[in-house]
Amino acid sequence: xxxxxxxxxxxxxxxxxxxxxxxxxxxxSVDHVVLERGEVANSWTTERWDSLRLxxxxxxSRLPGFTYQGKDPDGYMTAGxxxxxxxxxxxxxxAPVRTGVTVTRIVSGESxxxxxxxxxxxxxxxxxxxxxxxGACSNPHVPAIAADLPDHIEQITPIAYRNPSxxxxxxxxxxxASASGLQIADELTRAGRDVVLAVGDHVRLPRTYRGMxxxxxxxxxxxxxERYDEVEDLARARRLPSLQLVGSPERRxxxxxxxxxHGVQLxxxxxxxxxxxxxxxxxxxxxxxxxxxxxGRLLDQLDEYAAEHGLDTELGPADxxxxxxxxxPVLDMDLRDVGTIVWATGFRPQYxxxxxxxxxxxxRLIHDGGxxxxxxxxxxxxxxxxxxxSSFIDGVGPDAVELADHLLAHLHRMATLRPA
Amino acid sequence: MSIIxxxxxxxGVNVEALLGAREALTAAPPAGxxxxxxxxxxxxxxxSRTTVxxxxxxGTEQAHRQPYSVETxxxxxxxxxxxxxxxPEMMLMGLAGCLTAGVxxxxxxxxxxxxxxxxxVEGNLDIAGILGIDPEVRNGYSGITVxxxxxxxxxxxxxxxxxxxxxxxxxxxxxxxxxxxxxxxxA
Numbered sequence: 001x002x003x004x005x006x007x008x009x010x011x012x013x014x015x016x017x018x019x020x021x022x023x024x025x026x027x028x029s030v031d032h033v034v035l036e037r038g039e040v041a042n043s044w045t046t047e048r049w050d051s052l053r054l055x056x057x058x059x060x061s062r063l064p065g066f067t068y069q070g071k072d073p074d075g076y077m078t079a080g081x082x083x084x085x086x087x088x089x090x091x092x093x094x095a096p097v098r099t100g101v102t103v104t105r106i107v108s109g110e111s112x113x114x115x116x117x118x119x120x121x122x123x124x125x126x127x128x129x130x131x132x133x134x135g136a137c138s139n140p141h142v143p144a145i146a147a148d149l150p151d152h153i154e155q156i157t158p159i160a161y162r163n164p165s166x167x168x169x170x171x172x173x174x175x176x177a178s179a180s181g182l183q184i185a186d187e188l189t190r191a192g193r194d195v196v197l198a199v200g201d202h203v204r205l206p207r208t209y210r211g212m213x214x215x216x217x218x219x220x221x222x223x224x225x226e227r228y229d230e231v232e233d234l235a236r237a238r239r240l241p242s243l244q245l246v247g248s249p250e251r252r253x254x255x256x257x258x259x260x261x262h263g264v265q266l267x268x269x270x271x272x273x274x275x276x277x278x279x280x281x282x283x284x285x286x287x288x289x290x291x292x293x294x295x296g297r298l299l300d301q302l303d304e305y306a307a308e309h310g311l312d313t314e315l316g317p318a319d320x321x322x323x324x325x326x327x328x329p330v331l332d333m334d335l336r337d338v339g340t341i342v343w344a345t346g347f348r349p350q351y352x353x354x355x356x357x358x359x360x361x362x363x364r365l366i367h368d369g370g371x372x373x374x375x376x377x378x379x380x381x382x383x384x385x386x387x388x389x390s391s392f393i394d395g396v397g398p399d400a401v402e403l404a405d406h407l408l409a410h411l412h413r414m415a416t417l418r419p420a
Numbered sequence: 421m422s423i424i425x426x427x428x429x430x431x432g433v434n435v436e437a438l439l440g441a442r443e444a445l446t447a448a449p450p451a452g453x454x455x456x457x458x459x460x461x462x463x464x465x466x467x468s469r470t471t472v473x474x475x476x477x478x479g480t481e482q483a484h485r486q487p488y489s490v491e492t493x494x495x496x497x498x499x500x501x502x503x504x505x506x507x508p509e510m511m512l513m514g515l516a517g518c519l520t521a522g523v524x525x526x527x528x529x530x531x532x533x534x535x536x537x538x539x540x541v542e543g544n545l546d547i548a549g550i551l552g553i554d555p556e557v558r559n560g561y562s563g564i565t566v567x568x569x570x571x572x573x574x575x576x577x578x579x580x581x582x583x584x585x586x587x588x589x590x591x592x593x594x595x596x597x598x599x600x601x602x603x604x605x606x607a
Contacts, residue, residue: 272599282597283587290584296577328563361449 017133024404041083053247076247129376137347164191170339181344210315224389433528522586
């Protein structure tokens, strides 16, 4: 058994969030270590499909002390390019990353100085503070109905999907029409596969509006910087499905209408199974109407901003996307025709090393803007954690700066309490 | 919604009470487990009377101010006595009542003053199903449409959004659009 090493801060996770925090800690001369279970940017290299690109334009990959280094600021990086971007970042300040180290347990308040003992596959660390930066997408969420489906169907999540040729023969039922589900359904149908897409709550928006990228808009009108203590219904905002977008060189819009045009059959939410038949909800039309209304409100907000800032002459016309045409509802389907189900039904972060006391009744981490109730424990990278863009690459930086300051104050407090 | 807006808008919905209930139930979920029930007694032919009176909720037995009864029957063209609405029509009534209650509540919460709300509900039903003529035809409605005419202090999009939100939070809309287990026992 290794003797415990000591440091001021343990950062768990060597992706954009962990590295951003590492940079902030280095800037504040805080001694720390970054523990990464794989290699830097592990999720980007091991858990993403081949064609995946960022949803956000490359210039929106700003990190503390670092910006996009490539030649295509308005383009969308591939997963591999993101990994390279992050590796460059790590090297730029020689981040103290230990790779191949998995955290197994955190015990707080028992070691000396009321700090935290972080147990790992490489031996324990004692630290005054811990920052969990392992991302929001560790665990694909698969609904309970999955257990009730016929054995002949291969069930996968986006984490296991790589490309169309890796998907078993037969009809593919993609469940979930947010970014992942829509992109996968789109790729499969373009590869000539028979695809059915089960649609529930979703957020529709165009890739570009009046000639400008939608993320440029959301950034410039201040939406992405909206703070968690300013928004009306935070729980709802944090649950918002991922935007129906894709990053592509052609800047194409991805939506239910576009995939339907390319052959995908749209059905309502998968809500049950009766014998050989899958049952779909009759509520598809309402979800589509709701998404269209929400899109309209966003575009109205953008038009208002343009008018207020005298941009109307420079921007294109305010053309609004048409509602998705829906045929008569398809309420059920023969499961014997289905070869694969892709559960694009969301992700949950997971903290297997953490005591259940840190989790609420539904298994979610209890925190206030990334600050846990146990002194000296922090989390980064969750949706709308401190601001709307908290889970974006471009959002971890500002969050890391604020939490690093909070953490620094914690360290100073601990130092004053320590006997001389 | 800001309290200032709700004070000048009155659709007759006590939104503060609803929001208070939301908070209380988030803290104590078991109190939210309700059981609704009805008793039905046959009268004659296809004519029966269904009564609602008691229900269970907030951890204890509850009761309406008074019992409410509805008699249902089949129409004369079904060779029946037409003593009341048909049970399938009762479902449309339930849907309309639920959605409209939702429209009023959502409008109140969003500070929108309603002046009038009218809904027309239609359900398509091929009786070849219930008569057992054609196994391909379902017994129930093949489709239901609800058409709202709403006069309110709001834009068309705002009104559409209220109606959309009402569907999202409607119990009857949910029962009709999604599968629901039904178990029928005999004593």
